[in-house]
Amino acid sequence: MTNPSERGHGRLDPSLSAIMSERRQLINLAYRLLGSLADAEDVVQETYARWYAMSRQQREVIDSPGAWFTTVASRICLDLLGSARARRERYVGEWIPDPLPDRTEWTEGRPGGGRVDPADRVTLDESVNMAFLVVLESMNPAERVAFILHDVFCYSFAEVAEIVGRTPAACRQLAWLARRRVHAAEVPAVPTAQQARIVRDFKKAWEAKDIDALIGLLDPDATGTADGGGLVSAMLRPMEGGERIARTFVTVAGLAPGLTILERTVNGQPGLVVQQGGVTVVVLAFDVVGERIRHIWSVLNPEKLRPWTTG
Structure with missing residues (x-):
């Protein structure tokens, strides 16, 4: 991607500054559409590459560069979603959206400690928590794009129609179908402080290998899903039952001594x-x-964990 350059008395080209500022919005959009931070960054790179592949005259006739970037990035995502479904059918084991790195510790459910430049991270809100992203995975590409653009980013159905190549009425129907999936999976919201307390209790019980305490923290019908990207040690299918999950975590703690368990914000929630x-x-x-853990997503795929180690 072309680096920002200066011209005329050492000042930054204002038009170049404006289009560079679109990066954060595009990362936010592409991550929600794809569930992969690496793919989202690739989409943004490709979008900027297409911008700079045009002549200066072609760029100057574009009234709204921001709208152009959103349209191009969304269309690239739409194409990737179609091929991603086939790739994930061949994926060894379960596929889980990439966890968003946020290394700040939380106390009473509030992130604290280190400062993170908001321009360099995806905005954390309810539309990036893991449960929400997993529901998005059940949608077809057109539903997902229409829903995210309209319900999350507040684009009109006329604007969505231009991006996905369908009529506004068809896009409205797509968003409605997607919204129905989201509502069907909704449960009463749990305050973040309460979530933090329960996750912290889980950490303490796991460190102590206290199987009874772990069972008490897990819903009897809890499920555990692991994404190892083909690692032999990863589960190939979701694990069912709170007691079985608790025993598995205790076994892992016994087989891998010297582990350090850190309280961190994962996709905007205590993890x-x-x-x-x-x-x-x-x-x-x-x-x-409520007061119990209903689902645990465990990401072991080294490719997805690299940002958590490299910083």
């Missing part, structure tokens, strides 16, 4: 990061319902 020798080996995201 855990497990390190061995300073290297992140597992990132855990939790779905808490």
Whole structure:
């Protein structure tokens, strides 16, 4: 991607500054559409490459560069979503959206400690928590794009129609179908402080290998899903039952001594990061319902964990 350059008395080209500022919005959009931070960054790079592949005259006739960037990035994502479905059918084991790195510790459910430049990270809100992203994975590409553009980024259906190549009425129907999936999966919201307390109790029980305490924190019908990207140690299918999950975590703690379990924000919610020798080996995201954990997502795929170790 072309680096920002200066011209005329050492001042930054204002038009160049404006289009560079679109990067944060594009990363936010592409991550929600694809569930992969690496793919989102590739989409943004490709979008900028297409911008700079045009002549200066072609760029100057574009009234709204921001709208152009959003349209191009969304169309690239739409194409990638079609091929991603086929790739994920061949994926060894379960596929989980990339966990978003946020290394700040949380206390009473509030992130604290280190400062993170908001321009260099995806905005963390309810539309990037792991449970929400997993629901998005059940949608077809057109539903996902129409829903995210309209319901999350507040684009009109006329604007969505231009991007996905369908009528506004068809896009409205796509968003409605997607919204129905989201509502069907919704559960009563749990305050972040309460989630933090339950996840912290899970951490303490895991460190103590207290199987009874772990069972008490897990819903009897809880499920655990692991994404190892083909690693032999990863589960190939979701694990069912709170007691079975608890026993598995205790077994892991016994087989891998020297693990360091850190309280971290994962996709905007209290989660855990497990390190061995300073290297992140597992990132855990939790779905808490009431006073118990309903689902645990364990990401072990080294490709997805690289940002958590490299910083």
